Amino acid sequence: MDNSKKIKKMMLILSKATLDNVYACFILANGARMEGIDSEIFFTFFGLEAIQKEKLDHLHVATVGNPGMHIPTLVGGLPGMEAVATKMMKNKIEKLDIPPVSEFLEILTASGTKLWACKLAMDMFDLKEKDLIEDLDGVLTVGDFYGRAEGEGTHVLFI
Amino acid sequence: MTEKIYAGTPVSCNDEGYLNDLEQWNREVGADIASEENIEMSERHWEVITFLQNQYRNEIPLTIRKVGKSGVVTIKEFYSLFPGGPLKKASRIAGIPKPVSCI
Numbered sequence: 641m642d643n644s645k646k647i648k649k650m651m652l653i654l655s656k657a658t659l660d661n662v663y664a665c666f667i668l669a670n671g672a673r674m675e676g677i678d679s680e681i682f683f684t685f686f687g688l689e690a691i692q693k694e695k696l697d698h699l700h701v702a703t704v705g706n707p708g709m710h711i712p713t714l715v716g717g718l719p720g721m722e723a724v725a726t727k728m729m730k731n732k733i734e735k736l737d738i739p740p741v742s743e744f745l746e747i748l749t750a751s752g753t754k755l756w757a758c759k760l761a762m763d764m765f766d767l768k769e770k771d772l773i774e775d776l777d778g779v780l781t782v783g784d785f786y787g788r789a790e791g792e793g794t795h796v797l798f799i
Numbered sequence: 800m801t802e803k804i805y806a807g808t809p810v811s812c813n814d815e816g817y818l819n820d821l822e823q824w825n826r827e828v829g830a831d832i833a834s835e836e837n838i839e840m841s842e843r844h845w846e847v848i849t850f851l852q853n854q855y856r857n858e859i860p861l862t863i864r865k866v867g868k869s870g871v872v873t874i875k876e877f878y879s880l881f882p883g884g885p886l887k888k889a890s891r892i893a894g895i896p897k898p899v900s901c902i
Contacts, residue, residue: 667901674885674886675887676883739864743864747863747867750867751878752878
C-alpha cells in the first residue's frame with residue numbers, strides 16, 4: 641500500500657460517559673497503538689467522567705434511549721435496570737479480557753496514548769485538574785487539539 | 800503460503816510473513832525476522848519471545864493486557880523493545896501466529 645495513505649495518527653474525541661462509548665473509544669485508541677499508529681484522546685463534555693477519579697469506575701450503560709439494548713423505554717427506566725444491564729455488560733467485558741476503565745487508562749498511558757481534557761468542558765462542570773487522573777497529559781483548548789492533529793495521515797473521530 | 804530463507808534454511812511462512820510452524824523456528828531464524836523489522840535482539844527481547852512462545856504452546860490467546868500482567872515485561876517496556884506494533888512484531892519474531900485480539 642502507498643505509504644503516504646497510511647493512517648499515522650488517530651485523534652479521538654470522547655464526549656459521552658456511557659460504558660459502550662467509553663470502551664469503543666479506548667479500544668480504538670489502544671488498537672491504534674497496537675498497529676504502530678499514534679493515538680490521542682480528547683475528553684470533553686460527559687466524556688470527562690471517564691477520567692474523573694471518583695467516577696471512572698462507576699460508569700453505566702444507558703438502558704433508555706438506546707435501541708440497541710432492545711429494552712422498552714418504560715422498562716428501561718425502572719429503578720435498578722441500568723445497574724443490572726451494567727453488571728451484565730461488565731461481566732461480559734471481563735470474560736473477553738477487556739480491563740476495567742481505571743486499568744484500561746493505565747494501559748493506554750503505558751502504550752503511549754496521550755490523554756487530554758477539554759478546558760471549556762472542565763470550566764462548565766467546575767472541574768479542577770486534581771479531580772482528574774494523575775496520568776492526564778494536560779488540559780487543551782479546541783485550538784490546541786486541532787494543532788496536535790496537524791500532519792499527513794491524521795484522522796479525527798468524534799465519539 | 801510461501802517459503803522464505805531465514806538463517807540459511809527455507810522456512811514456511813504465510814502471506815503476512817508469520818511462520819506456519821513453530822518447529823521450524825530457532826533463535827537465528829528469529830534474529831533474521833527481527834532484522835527485517837529493524838529490531839536488534841537483546842537478552843531482554845529473547846525473554847519476552849520465550850514468554851510469548853510458552854503462551855502459544857499453552858494455547859493462551861495473547862493480549863497486551865496479559866503481556867503486561869505477566870511479570871515478564873511491562874507494557875511500556877514491551878512497546879520500547881518492539882516499537883510500532885509490539886504484539887504483532889514480537890509474535891512474528893517468535894514464530895507464532897499473528898494475534899487476533901483487538902486489545
